[in-house]
Amino acid sequence: MTGNNKNRYNGTPNNEDTMAERITPRKENYSQWYVDIVIQAKLADYSPVKGCMVIRPRGYALWEKMQQTLDRMFKETGHQNAYFPLLIPESFIKREAEHIEGFSPELAIVTHAGGEKLEEPLVLRPTSETIIWSMYKKWIQSYRDLPLLINQWANVLRWEKRTRMFLRTTEFLWQEGHTAHSSEEEAREETLRMLEVYRDFAENYMAMPVLTGIKSESEKFAGAVNTYSLEAMMQDRKALQAGTSHFLGQNFAKAFDVTYQTAEGSIDHVWATSWGVSTRLIGALIMTHSDDKGLIIPPKLAPIEGVIIPIFKSSNKEEVLGYAREVLSAMKQEIRVEIDEDEQNSPGWKFSEWEMVGVPLRVEIGPRDMEARxxxxxxxxxxxxxxxxxxxxxxxxxxxxxxxxxxxxxxARKFREENYHRLDTYKDLRKLFESEGGFVEAHWCGDPDCEGKIKDDTKATIRVLLDRKPVDGAVCIACSKPASQVAVFSKAY
RNA sequence: CGGGCUGUAGCGCAGGGGCUAGCGCACUGCGUUCGGGACGCAGGGGUCGGUGGUUCGAAUCCACUCAGCCCGACCA
Structure with missing residues (x-):
């Protein structure tokens, strides 16, 4: 459990550094710091099954805050919730060529049930496009049935080789929106609309600045025409894909033969989108804001916004507590606030503990405060x-x-700006990724070979292509041929 | 999936063929404390990750296996 890390909490507070000794400092070991935050803030715990995690009440409360906000935003943009099955006939997954190619290495498949071998194996959903489109075929006949705007909150399974709490686990929770439209234009609008919903959520609720743009061919969703992504910069300057919105074209409509009669009477395949964010956002939140003392949660998503710590002796306990409770009931009207009346732990202990779990505001109330009101x-x-x-x-x-x-x-925005570089030479690009890293905006010719070369040389990939054309005369940072795209490169989670 | 490291009390660790497996913290009870991780006294808690082997005897040696961490490969 300790691995090669020698800096874990040893249970012995020392006077030099009395705070948060249960958390490995970021500069010593960033990965261990992240794990320590997850465990010590009681967000999650390891499960008996490899690659899976248990989301504990503090972690789940955070997810519920995210869900509530996003769910409201989805409803406000006209979407309805529904639920589709976890089990998907294996043949469904195989219907769309790119889709099966992309997902087959990650599938978990049920072959036996009820004590018998199944006639057709069932896939545990890695995503629900196929089962949803098999249903949309039944539900869509006319342009009057469109648009169809459905979201589902669900768990999904992807067999991952290397897992990390919240960032990449075998099973995770997410929402997936699946919409059907009568025109390409409308579906493209929907794709971008939901991308903006995600941006709004990331920036205004998670307080996490994001870069949005389109994915290169090699990074896009298996089965999509275009994938748009939100990319956030973590404190180690690596990128984290925080959400995606896909324009699926008519790929799934054709694979599942979903057609509709237009107002003019002709028959056409419908146009589709899908979009999702997952519990990975909790990992993003941690790595965007938290420090060596523990978790930091932005107030809008904090299950508890404030905690009152009364400071009393046995001689003045009743008076101080009385005053603290007065303050509590006043604050409670407008703020999610709790009081920690525990008598075993000292105030200093409580300060550290509540800092660890990320409560944004602490209210200290001692005898001196009481006297002065x-x-x-x-x-x-x-x-x-x-x-x-x-x-x-x-x-x-x-x-x-x-x-x-x-x-x-x-x-967070300032940090990202400080680590965002516009580079023109390959030498500078390599140098940056050999040292501190960050985001690199550079011109690209559009050739996957150049993208691959950069990945081989630096481990950085194209996170997004910006919605902006290169200036005249701009050349690819890798091959010096004329550039067609402005790309943002980074090492990524 | 490959390389490395690690599994002994809830957590952090010591012990490395021999009698009853230890320490610190945490936990329980009582008392004193309380403005940045307080203290005293008395307690409870272990199939030494699992399985199989070697041995008179295994936490300790061997094999396999499971899990975690780090580094790669892979990865909407």
């Missing part, structure tokens, strides 16, 4: 302590939460 507010993001009068607590706390939300976004 004040409290001390402490920001999780900066550690700044702000004394405030009792009757001002709720208003100030709300303002601080807003400010924390904004500051987290700004801090």
């Amino acid at each position: 004040k409290v001390v507010l402490v920001r999780r993001d900066t550690g700044e302590k702000i004394p405030v009068a009792g009757e001002e607590v709720t208003r100030t706390a709300k303002a601080l939460l807003d400010d924390i939300q904004q500051s987290l976004f700004e801090r």
Whole structure:
């Protein structure tokens, strides 16, 4: 369990560094830091099955906050929820050539059930395009049935060789939207609309700046015509794909023979999109904001926005607690706040513990505060302590939460800007990825060979192609032929 | 899937053929503490990851296997 890491919590606090000694510092071992946050903040735990994880209540509460917000956004853009089966006939997956080629190495297949060998094996869904389109064939006859805008919240299974908590697990939770349209234009609009919904969510709720754009052929979804992606920069300067939105063209409509009668009376295949984000967003959230003291959750997604820590002795316990509870009931009206009345642990212990689990705002209330009818507010993001009068607590706390939300976004945005480079020479590109890394915006000719060469030489891949044409005379950073695309390269998760 | 490292109490570790397997933290009880991880006293907790072998005797040696971490290959 310890691996080759020698810096894990040894259970012995030392006076030099009393805070968060359960978490490996980022600069020592970034991967271990990430694992420590997940475990110590009680977001998830390992399961008995390889590559799977148990999402614990604190992690699941975070997912529920994400779900609530996204679900509202999907409904506001006209989508309805439905649920399709986990088990998919193997033959369905094989209907679309690229789709099966892309997914077959990752499939888990049920061959026996009820004590008998199945006539046709059943695939545990890696994604639901095939089973959904088999149903859409039944549901769509006329242009009057379109658009069909359905989303589902579900688990999916992909047999991954190398797994990491939240970032890549064998089973994960996600939502997948599947829409059918009567025109290419409308389907393309839908693809971009949902991409923007995701951007809105990432930036305004997760406080995570994202770059959006189209994927190169080699990186796109198996079965899509175009894949659009959101790419965020983690604190180790690597990119994380945070969500995708696909324009599927008529690929699945043709594979499943989904046609409709147009207003003019002709028969045509429908146009499709699919789009999804997963529990991977929790990993993205961790690696965007958290520090060596533990998790940091942006207020809008924090299951608990504030925690009150009363500081008392046995001699003044009742008075301090009484005042703290007054403050609690006042704050509760407008803020998701809890009080930690535990008497066994010292206040200092509680400070560290609540910092570890990422609560954005701490409210310290001790005897001195009580006498002055004040409290001390402490920001999780900066550690700044702000004394405030009792009757001002709720208003100030709300303002601080807003400010924390904004500051987290700004801090992440600034970090990304500082590590975003526009490069023109191959030498500079190699040098960058040999050293600190980051995002590199560069011109590309569009040839997969150049993309492959860059990957071989630097391990960086094209994260997205920007929606912007190269300036006149621009040349590919790899081969110096005329450029057709502006690409963003990065090492990625 | 390949290379490396690691599995002993909830966590972090020590012990490396021999009698009853230890330490720190955590946990339980009582008391004192309490503004950045407090302390005393008394307790509870172990099929030494699993299976099979070698041996008079295995946590310890061997084989296989499972799991985790790191590095690769692969990967919407």
